[in-house]
């Protein structure tokens with residue numbers, strides 16, 4: 001099959017969150033099975049050019065119709081760690097992708113509406129006719145809308161779209177200017193409940209809703225989150241739309257790339273290890289302590305790795321740190337705050353705890369250090385408010401670091417409570433799960449984990465080994481996506 005991914009991120013060249021990892025990971029796995037995969041991305045000024053190899057002109061004179069006129073674009077081609085990517089660079093005073101950031105501009109909806117239009121124009125003009133367009137998140141929600149309303153009548157009749165939603169919180173909104181800019185026009189037609197009209201604001205068009213309504217198939221990134229999005233407030237107003245489209249909607253659990261995330265081959269840890277040589281994990285613990293100036297004691301290290309924001313349950317992260325200290329455990333935090341209040345709060349904590357040799361806060365994103373933390377810690381907490389899939393718990397499991405997670409979204413589909421899980425026999429359980437958002441719930445799960453580590457080290461080791469035996473690679477998800485692609489490929 002010939003598959004084109006259209007997305008706003010592809011790790012490690014363009015990565016703001018898990019979306020980037022997923023776009024890269026799935027593409028690589030599909031290609032390794034003999035499919036042709038290409039990725040279309042915006043040409044951001046601030047992307048990591050050092051992760052792009054052989055960047056060259058691919059298509060010089062792409063003119064993209066935009067508001068009655070047109071915007072001239074150049075398209076470049078390059079390889080991001082082996083994956084072919086096309087980067088679209090518009091030349092206009094809007095400077096859509098020359099903002100020094102990926103997201104967060106007042107005109108983000110216009111920037112990505114343009115990108116969506118330009119991506120299809122590029123396929124059309126360069127005579128690429130993929131079997132499947134796989135679009136991701138609100139940034140590309142208008143791709144299926146334009147494909148089936150405009151381009152289908154311009155020699156793009158056989159293309160089919162799979163749309164994956166990684167986060168329902170960001171939906172992409174706009175007014176009638178979006179219709180005029182993209183050439184969709186026909187206000188009365190699109191401002192309809194059955195098409196793009198937002199479910200709560202009748203004066204807004206909703207990009208993700210458009211993606212759901214028009215795509216041949218829609219996925220989110222775990223089965224549990226698919227259920228939550230359809231039935232709870234986690235769907236952020238799209239529950240009804242998902243209900244109406246349930247025949248073409250499901251959750252497919254993400255994978256992680258074991259070429260990059262495996263203690264057996266990891267280049268950033270002092271000694272490689274597997275479940276057969278688990279004793280070597282202690283080397284990483286030692287190295288982590290010496291790097292972060294933590295004292296050497298016979299106590300567990302508990303870690304948090306990820307963004308520091310409301311989605312990730314920042315109050316519980318904070319509490320986990322103090323609870324760990326109260327239990328004489330050590331705590332390591334690697335997190336990037338996304339808002340000024342959270343940043344101030346954690347910088348304050350960092351200064352306050354500066355002389356405490358049982359805790360370290362690293363308030364930035366550091367890929368290399370994250371590998372050492374995954375390997376060196378004994379447990380990792382993921383207390384998210386909501387979590388469509390979550391990648392850190394899966395990486396933790398692979399590194400023999402026991403996850404302590406809140407029972408939401410993909411966390412429910414990947415972590416099975418050692419003491420209380422009802423669906424897996426004891427020999428298949430791999431971590432600790434709590435459900436409520438209060439401190440007591442978190443503490444009770446942490447207490448059980450720390451207690452096992454202290455009092456029953458052999459049983460703790462068994463739990464570690466059980467976790468390491470899980471296969472959360474891209475193998476199964478890629479098979480599921482291929483089944484979806486096959487099922488829509490010849491659909492009318």
Ligand code: GLC
Pocket residue numbers: 017018019022166167221254387388389390391
């Ligand atoms: C988003 C979600 C996260 C998911 C990732 C990749 O960042 O918040 O849960 O793992 O996308 O799909």
